[in-house]
Amino acid sequence: MRPVHTALAGALLGALTLAACGQSGGTAAGSATPATPAPAASSQAPGFPVTVQAGNGAVTIPAKPAQIVSLSPTATENLFAIGAGPQVAAVDDQSTYPADAPKTDLSGFKPNAEAIIAKKPDLVVLANDTGGVVAALTKVGIPVLLEPAATKLEESYDEIADLGAATGNPGKAAQVTSDMKAQIERLAAAAPKDAGLTYFHELDNTPYSVTSGTFIGQIYGMFGLTNIADKAPDAAGGYPKLSSEFVAKADPDLIFLADTKCCGQSKQTLAKRPGWGGLSAIKKDQVFPIDDDIASRWGPRVVDFAKAVDAAVKKAAG
Incomplete structure (x- = not known):
């Protein structure tokens, strides 16, 4: 079995049980004094110090950061989207977007504190x-923002706002979230929701899937699709491992493959699985590849994911 997919790994690590919170200005009351002085930051900028409510509580950033380390592919995408790219000094080994992000061998799954320091x-x-x-x-004395995997869209927007405040880019962060909301809502509103279509989302070729209660599943739900994985005998925290017989x-009317890059899956490989050659989605050419990374991250490219779902629904309903 291949290494667990990014979204699934985050769930198994318990990330999806945490929720990101909003940000607020000022200094946290009663916050602990760092054991050693914080690393040097850039010259004082308007809005700093700022305190952000993240997954690890209230975090105070004393000055506009100039040497950011991102150990989350989603955070990396968010940072560059809000204009904080020039402030990013290093990203983890899974941060593949944007291409010019300063990628290193740092790990977000098994972080090494000494290597980060x-x-x-x-x-x-x-x-x-x-x-x-x-x-x-x-x-x-290093400020740390824990921004766990979002379980719903509002948490995604909130994390972008957190990073905007923490990096001195609140205006651009607000614009990014506003644009995301507008585009996703427009796509969902225009989707044909009365077609009664069912779907299967494949995380990997085991196959693991997602239920409607996950971040990914909620996106599909906005387009009126019914998830076959919701009836799995073991929901496994929203990421059930389905049997070939179950699928x-x-x-399902539609099959979405989020394992094309990692596992080389396609309509052709699915058709070779025992009992799958006669599936409606395969016979009617309703198998849709979804970029693995886009389908496992909760940043600005969620819009691209929504566009892919929208195109698939319109093709099937048309």
Whole structure:
């Protein structure tokens, strides 16, 4: 079995059980004094110090950060989208977008505090607090924002706002979220929701899938689709492992493949699976590849994911 898909790995690490919170200005009352002085940051900028309510509580950033380390592919995309790209000094090994992000061998799944500290960051952003890395970095005075995997769109927007406040780019962050909302709402409003279409979203070729209660599932729900995985015998926190027999019996109208890059899956490979050759989605050419990364991240490219779903629904309903 291949390494667990990004979205699934985040769920198994417990990331999806956490919710990001909003940001507020000022300094957190009663916040602990760092064990050592914080790393040097850029000259004082308007709006700083600022306190952001993240997954690890109230985090105060004393000055506009100039040496950000991102250990979350979604956070990396968010940072560049809001104009904070020039402030990013290093990103994790899974941050593949944008192409010019300063990619390193740092890991977001197994973060090494010493390796992160060696980058001399004045802000670290991550999605998982694995191995107590948040405490380790906070202990040496490095501000850390824990921005866990969003479980709904509002949390995605909130995390973008958090990063906007933390990096001194609140206006651009607000514009990004406004544009995302407008585009997604416009697509969903125009979608044909009375077609009664069912779907199967494949995370990997095991196959793992998603239920309607996940971030991904909620996007599909906005387009009036019914998820076959909702009837799985074991929901597994929203990411059930389905049997081939289960999928064959459900015979979904649409199949979305989010494992084309990782696992080379296609309509042709699906047709070779036992009992799948006769599936309606395969016979009617209703198998849709979805970029693995877009389908597993909750940043601005959620709009691209929504566009792909919209195109598929219109093709099937037309």
